[in-house]
Structures are given as C-alpha cells and as structure tokens.
Amino acid sequence: MIKYKLYVFFSFLVLVCLVSFGQAKTVKKPLYQKTIFLDAGHGGPDSGALYRNIYEKDINLSIVKKLEKKLKEKGATVFLTRDGDYDLSVPYTINRKRSDLSRRSNMINRSLCDLYISIHLNADTSTTYHGAQVFYDSKVKENKKIAELIQEDLKQYLYTTRExxxxxxxxxxxxxxxxxxxxxxxxxxNPNDRYLLTQDNYQDKVANVLTNSVIRYFYRK
Ligand SMILES: [Zn+2]
Incomplete structure (x- = not known):
C-alpha cells in the first residue's frame, strides 16, 4: 500500500513538473514553433534611399539582424532573405531589380513561414515628412490586421502619427x-528620423517594438 501511495505521489510530482515546464516554455518562448521571414530591403549595388554616405540598405540590414536576434530569443525560427550587403538578382540579368524582388518573393512563398516582415526606409523630396509607417497588400486578408496592429505599436512606442x-x-x-x-x-x-535611424539604441528599440508586435499578433492580445 505504501509503495502504491509513493507511486501515486511521484507520478503526480512528475506531472506537475511537466506541466510547469510546458508553461514556462510558452511564457519565456512565446514564439516557439513560429517561423518568421525577415526581408532587409535593397542590398549590394541597390542602396535604396540615401543621404550622403547613409544608405537605406545598411540601416535595413542592421535592424533586421537585431530583430532576428530578439525573435529567436523568444523562440521563433527566423529566416532572412539576405544577411549581408548583396542583392538577390541572378547574374547577367537584364532587369536586376525585378530579378532581385522575384527571388525574394520565391524564397518567402516557398517557405513555411507564418509571417514575413520587410524592413525599408522612406524618403521624400520634402524634409518635413517623418515617422514610421506600415504598408500592406490586401491580397492576403490577414495583412490589414497585421498592419494595423504593428502601426498601433509604432504610434505608441515610436511616437509616429501615421496610419x-x-x-x-x-x-x-x-x-x-x-x-x-x-x-x-x-x-x-528627415533630419530627426535620420539621426534616430543611425543610432544603435534606436534600432534596438525598433526591434523590441516589432518583436512585441509579432508576439501580440500571434496571441491577439
Ligand atoms: Zn526601400
């Protein structure tokens, strides 16, 4: 009888441990089993928008790498369309830009990702335009919801007034x-945006905000 009671007690103990381990895993790694594709816009000969020696392609990649690290810390599997200063076009192509974009889309479409985020910077002939903004294509129904959710966070934490x-x-x-x-x-x-975008701690902040948005998206909080 004592043996039996001990057996029941230890079985219970094992069960409690397993359940709490499972809970700890979902709390600490909320993106466990989620796959995210990150796309740093431009690269190589395509610098994107630029101001003197500040290139969009470099800032995009720097933010993507920070975001990759933070998403992985939260348990996500992360893929990048590029992890260095190059574009994805096939050699000797007539339309390099088109080839680059088409290969990016193939990579993402052929993956099993649950979500993609493409990082770019904006530019305008007027220096007054500023602030972070999310764009989406409505071909995938979910995109509007994702865009609005991320924009909410950008408004709250990066103080943009854009929609x-x-x-x-x-x-x-x-x-x-x-x-x-x-x-x-x-x-x-925009001088102020440009200053912030080149700061390491601001790029970290952006990565934190987007990581939080991704978690919110999957948990719909
Ligand atoms: Zn761009």
Whole structure:
C-alpha cells in the first residue's frame, strides 16, 4: 500500500513538473514553433534611399539582424532573405531589380513561414515628412490586421502619427502569398528620423517594438 501511495505521489510530482515546464516554455518562448521571414530591403549595388554616405540598405540590414536576434530569443525560427550587403538578382540579368524582388518573393512563398516582415526606409523630396509607417497588400486578408496592429505599436512606442496604408501596386508584396507587411521605419530625408535611424539604441528599440508586435499578433492580445 505504501509503495502504491509513493507511486501515486511521484507520478503526480512528475506531472506537475511537466506541466510547469510546458508553461514556462510558452511564457519565456512565446514564439516557439513560429517561423518568421525577415526581408532587409535593397542590398549590394541597390542602396535604396540615401543621404550622403547613409544608405537605406545598411540601416535595413542592421535592424533586421537585431530583430532576428530578439525573435529567436523568444523562440521563433527566423529566416532572412539576405544577411549581408548583396542583392538577390541572378547574374547577367537584364532587369536586376525585378530579378532581385522575384527571388525574394520565391524564397518567402516557398517557405513555411507564418509571417514575413520587410524592413525599408522612406524618403521624400520634402524634409518635413517623418515617422514610421506600415504598408500592406490586401491580397492576403490577414495583412490589414497585421498592419494595423504593428502601426498601433509604432504610434505608441515610436511616437509616429501615421496610419497603416493599403498599397496593392508593389511588385514584391503583391506576389507574396504568406501573411506579412512592409514596415518603413522612418524617413531618411528627415533630419530627426535620420539621426534616430543611425543610432544603435534606436534600432534596438525598433526591434523590441516589432518583436512585441509579432508576439501580440500571434496571441491577439
Ligand atoms: Zn526601400
């Protein structure tokens, strides 16, 4: 009888341990079993928007790498369309830009990702335009919801007053069949945005905000 009671007691103990381990895993690793594709816009000969020697492609990649690290810390599997200063076009192609975008879309579409985020910077002939903004293609129904959710966080933590915007004429995003959005982190042509975008701690902040948005998206808080 004592043996039996001990057996029951230890079985119970093992069960409690397993349950709490499972809970700890979901609390500490809320993105466990989620796959996210990150796309740093431009690269190589395509610098994107620029101001003197500040190139959009470099800031995009730097933010993507920070975001990759933070998402992985939360348990996500993360893929990048590029992890260095190069574009994805096939050699000797006539339309390099088109080839680059088409390969990015193939990579994302062929993956099993649950979400993609493409990171870019905005630019305008007027230096007054500023602030982070999310763009989405409505081909995938979910995209509007994702865009609005991220824009909410950008407003709250990065103090932008911009709104999420539908845009269905972007070559890359119109081809993507997975849920996801394009985030323009700020305007390289605006002095204040440009200063912030080149700061390591601001890039970290952006990565933190987006990580939080991704978690919120999957848990719909
Ligand atoms: Zn761009």
């Amino acid at each position: 999420a915007k539908e845009k269905n004429d972007m070559y890359l995003f119109h081809r993507l069949e997975k849920p996801g959005v394009l985030v323009e982190i700020g305007y390289i042509t």
